[in-house]
Amino acid sequence: MVRGIRSTHPxxxxxxxxxxxxxxxxxxxxxxxxxxxxxxILFNMxxxxxxxxxxxxTLMITMGLFTFVLTPLFNQRGNHILFYLFNKxxxxxxxxxxxxxxxxxxxILALFVTFNILFTTDKxxxxxxxxxxxxxxLIMLAMRFVPLLRxxxxxxxxxxxxxxLSIKEGNIRQRAKNGMQLLQxxxxxxxxxxxxxxxxxxxxxYGTGRRSHYHxxxxxRRDYLALLFLLTSGVMLFYGxxxxxxxxxxxxxxxxxxxxxxxNILMVIWVLFIGFPIVMEGRExxxxxxxxxxxxxxxxxxxxxxx
Numbered sequence: 001m002v003r004g005i006r007s008t009h010p011x012x013x014x015x016x017x018x019x020x021x022x023x024x025x026x027x028x029x030x031x032x033x034x035x036x037x038x039x040x041i042l043f044n045m046x047x048x049x050x051x052x053x054x055x056x057x058t059l060m061i062t063m064g065l066f067t068f069v070l071t072p073l074f075n076q077r078g079n080h081i082l083f084y085l086f087n088k089x090x091x092x093x094x095x096x097x098x099x100x101x102x103x104x105x106x107x108i109l110a111l112f113v114t115f116n117i118l119f120t121t122d123k124x125x126x127x128x129x130x131x132x133x134x135x136x137x138l139i140m141l142a143m144r145f146v147p148l149l150r151x152x153x154x155x156x157x158x159x160x161x162x163x164x165l166s167i168k169e170g171n172i173r174q175r176a177k178n179g180m181q182l183l184q185x186x187x188x189x190x191x192x193x194x195x196x197x198x199x200x201x202x203x204x205x206y207g208t209g210r211r212s213h214y215h216x217x218x219x220x221r222r223d224y225l226a227l228l229f230l231l232t233s234g235v236m237l238f239y240g241x242x243x244x245x246x247x248x249x250x251x252x253x254x255x256x257x258x259x260x261x262x263x264n265i266l267m268v269i270w271v272l273f274i275g276f277p278i279v280m281e282g283r284e285x286x287x288x289x290x291x292x293x294x295x296x297x298x299x300x301x302x303x304x305x306x307x
Contacts, residue, residue: 005047005277009223010123012230017115019234020274024107027237027246030096031257032270033103039274040110046281047117053110060109064102071098077251093250100248126217148193149186156185226276233273240266 005013024036044053071094078091165178240246245263249255272279 005281006118008226008277008280009217009219010119010127011217011219012223012226013118013123014127015227015230016276017111019230020111021108023234023237023270023273024104024111026241027270028100028104029246029248030099030103032246032267033100033107035267035271036274037103037107037110039271039278040107040114043275043278043281044110044114044117046278046285047114052117053113056109056113060106063109064106067102067105068095068098071095071101079252079254093254096248096254097250123217149190152189153182153186156182156189226280230273230276233269236269237266237273240269246270 020036020040024033027033027036041050041053044050072090073085073088075094075097076089076091078089078093080092082090082092082095084090160178160182165181169175237246240262245259246266248257
């Protein structure tokens with residue numbers, strides 16, 4: 001039986017995602033941030049070959065470039081002047097800072113895309129319903145509402161285009177009129193869906209007693225080992241941040257990019273922490289491939305014996 005990262009206990013996954021987001025925000029070093037971004041992209045490719053991430057590629061590239069370009073224009077602090085642009089000093093420190101901010105933003109966005117792939121409805125309910133069932137349900141309905149609106153508005157735009165109505169063609173007055181009609185349809189459809197959802201919950205007896213059906217996840221030995229590894233490496237990474245080893249100081253003096261020593265050890269721990277799900281998923285993929293090869297060889301042997 002293949003047991004990759006998808007079968008890991010939801011609490012362990014939550015610890016990983018919270019720790020990774022915190023680490024990306026704390027470890028403001030270009031090398032650390034670049035490695036974490038590449039590992040997250042690789043992990044996402046292993047999960048669904050990047051299909052979900054492609055939907056956010058345009059936003060990630062735009063946001064990253066926007067941050068990288070504007071930061072040196074507004075940040076004039078530093079000691080190393082590279083060149084002048086529009087009578088403004090472009091500092092090396094500002095360019096490095098822009099790169100770090102851009103990598104932080106796109107890394108966290110890519111991580112949340114991965115979170116949406118792994119954290120199913122059952123996992124989300126299992127983890128957060130223990131603290132507040134009503135708020136958990138409200139958050140799930142809100143998370144479901146956004147992609148549902150996107151699909152509805154695309155369908156309504158297709159229907160309007162068949163009637164010759166479009167918000168992209170014609171003069172401003174006509175496009176505004178078509179847009180208001182589209183908004184009216186979307187609002188009435190959303191209200192109708194809300195009423196249907198409320199009636200469905202009432203018919204199923206929501207809130208009248210204990211929940212009768214749910215997926216109870218059990219901690220396995222592998223989950224305890226994974227949790228121990230994440231907590232141990234997380235403590236070591238926190239110690240590295242407290243001692244400012246994984247942080248590149250830009251001011252008042254730009255420090256060397258790499259200092260060696262304990263920073264090398266910290267980099268290995270960082271790679272293992274961020275790449276933890278890649279190791280788990282890759283190990284199970286290798287097991288599955290070996291099993292397929294064994295089955296193929298066994299089948300070939302049986303056929304040769306028959307002949």
